Amino acid sequence: MxxxxxxxxxxxxxxxxxxxxxxxxxxxxxxxxxxxxxxxxxxxxxxxxxxxxxxxxxxDPSIDPFGVEKKxxxxxxxxxxxxxxxxxxxxxxxxxxxxxxxxxxxxxxxxxxxxxxxxxxxxxxxxxxxxxxxxxxxxxxxxxxxxxxxxxxxxxxxxENVEIEKQGQEIVVRHKSEAVKSLKTTIPFVKNHNLDxxxxxxxxxxxxxxxxxxxxxxxxxxxxxxxxxxxxxxxxxxxxxxxxxxxxxxxxxxxxxxxxxxxxxxxxxxxxxxxxxxxxxxxxxxxxxxxxxxxxxxxxxxxxxxxxxxxxxxxxxxxxxxxxxxxxxLPILCGIFFVESLSVIIQTQYFKYMKHKGQRVRIFRAAPIHDTFRKLDSQLDPESRYVLKKWPHRPFHESKITIRFWIVTIILAALTIITLKVR
Structure with a gap:
């Protein structure tokens, strides 16, 4: 306004x-x-x-090994x-x-x-x-x-962007003068950079x-x-x-x-x-x-x-x-979101698959994946077997987990931006 x-x-x-x-x-x-x-x-x-x-x-305070109640x-x-x-x-x-x-x-x-x-x-x-x-x-x-x-x-x-080769190895990028409806999208790590x-x-x-x-x-x-x-x-x-x-x-x-x-x-x-x-x-x-x-x-x-x-x-x-x-x-830039979703899918689907075979087996200590990093051994289901029970070796405070997830996201964001020049 x-x-x-x-x-x-x-x-x-x-x-x-x-x-x-x-x-x-x-x-x-x-x-x-x-x-x-x-x-x-x-x-x-x-x-x-x-x-x-x-x-x-x-x-549920049981998921926090440091006993923090959020009431x-x-x-x-x-x-x-x-x-x-x-x-x-x-x-x-x-x-x-x-x-x-x-x-x-x-x-x-x-x-x-x-x-x-x-x-x-x-x-x-x-x-x-x-x-x-x-x-x-x-x-x-x-x-x-x-x-x-x-x-x-x-x-x-x-x-749309068009590559024009000039004087041997020199590549000049120009854009078409007319704006059009386009089905092209940018794809990382590919030379021409576009997928139609x-x-x-x-x-x-x-x-x-x-x-x-x-x-x-x-x-x-x-x-x-x-x-x-x-x-x-x-x-x-x-x-x-x-x-x-x-x-x-x-x-x-x-x-x-x-x-x-x-x-x-x-x-x-x-x-x-x-x-x-x-x-x-x-x-x-x-x-x-x-x-x-x-x-x-x-x-x-x-x-x-x-x-x-x-x-x-x-x-x-x-x-x-x-x-x-x-x-x-987005799979790179939102890598944290992608891993969180993937961990839930893997955990639930594998548990259901093994349950049909009469076994209670889980991949991670907890899902989404961030809960895995604060789960104590005493908080695990004693009736279930965990494939990655020894990972991580100890629980972390949620503030440490949060900041480390931020750091990973910064790295992924930088990598995503770099892909514009890495082909």
């Missing part, structure tokens, strides 16, 4: 109004505003929730994150941008879905929350909406383009669902999901910025995506909200984000990556 106000004032040569046309100015202002809102609103929110006795039911801590802190993202974006973003609209819809949609789950847990006293099938339906639906909008919208276009969904469906003949878009929509649904659930599983220790997501947000912000700048896009040999600079504004709000939330969520937590926050965070990360055509880099 303020963007349009100052653009109008710029027509009358009002001093300072031209600053609002710079993406760097609006992005940094968004970051600061998001931090301030999360710090101020977070305190008010926590006091209100405690006053109304709307707090998390006591979590009376407010949940649904994802509301703090949502407000801290939406208010700065609505004030400082260009609301006619299709990508920004998609991000706002994703934030509200998945925030509401997670909030419904937390509401059932807290107010209905049902620790299982919203049934899993309804969560999946909600995630699939927003994935379908995003995929179809990117397919149908005339504003969702890119300038329509070429994957070449067996469909003259219908390969339509089949490619259908494949793209399916891929969007899978990515949104997977990353959203991965972030949800990662939210098991104080500050873990918020810190990890902030780091991922920084990497995505870099990707969004270079994708919106034709010279940087040419240098890195990636697609130029007009309009994606507004994602930088959104991601600065996202990063600010994550850091501000850590003020209250760092160990020992004064508030939990709940599914209101974790489902929303994962969805935001997934949709940004899809918009900037970097979804195939």
């Amino acid at each position: 303020l963007y349009y106000l100052f653009r109008f004032l710029d027509e009358f040569s009002i001093p300072g109004s031209h600053m609002w046309s710079y993406i760097s100015f609006r992005s940094l202002l968004t970051l600061i505003l998001s931090l301030i809102i999360s710090a101020w609103f977070g305190e008010k929110f926590i006091k209100y929730m405690k006053r109304k006795h709307i707090t998390e039911v006591q979590r 009376g801590v407010p949940s649904m802190g994802g509301i703090i994150i949502m407000v801290s993202i939406l208010v700065p974006v609505l004030l400082l973003g260009r609301m006619r941008n299709i990508y920004l609209i998609l991000m706002i819809v994703t934030t509200v949609w998945l925030g509401f879905l997670g909030g419904l789950d937390d509401y059932i847990k807290i107010f209905r006293k049902n620790k299982d929350g919203l049934k899993g099938k309804y969560k999946i339906v909600g995630q699939v639906t927003i994935g379908l909406i995003v995929g179809l909008v990117l397919w149908m919208s005339p504003d969702a276009k890119i300038n 969904y329509s070429e994957m469906m070449a067996f469909c003949g003259k219908y390969k383009n339509a089949a490619g878009w259908i494949l793209f929509v399916i891929m969007t649904i899978l990515v949104v669902t997977a990353v959203s659930n991965g972030a949800n599983l990662n939210d098991g220790m104080d500050g873990m999901c918020a810190g990890t997501s902030a780091i991922i947000g920084v990497a995505l912000g870099i990707f969004a910025y270079v994708s919106s700048h034709i010279e940087y896009a040419s240098y890195l040999n990636i697609m130029y995506i007009p309009g994606s600079q507004e994602l930088v504004v959104f991601l600065c709000a996202f990063i600010g909200a994550m850091i501000g939330f850590l003020w209250y969520n760092a160990y020992p937590a004064q508030v939990f984000m709940g599914d209101t926050g974790s489902l929303m965070i994962g969805g935001i990360i997934a949709v940004v990556a899809i918009i900037i055509h970097k979804e195939l880099m």
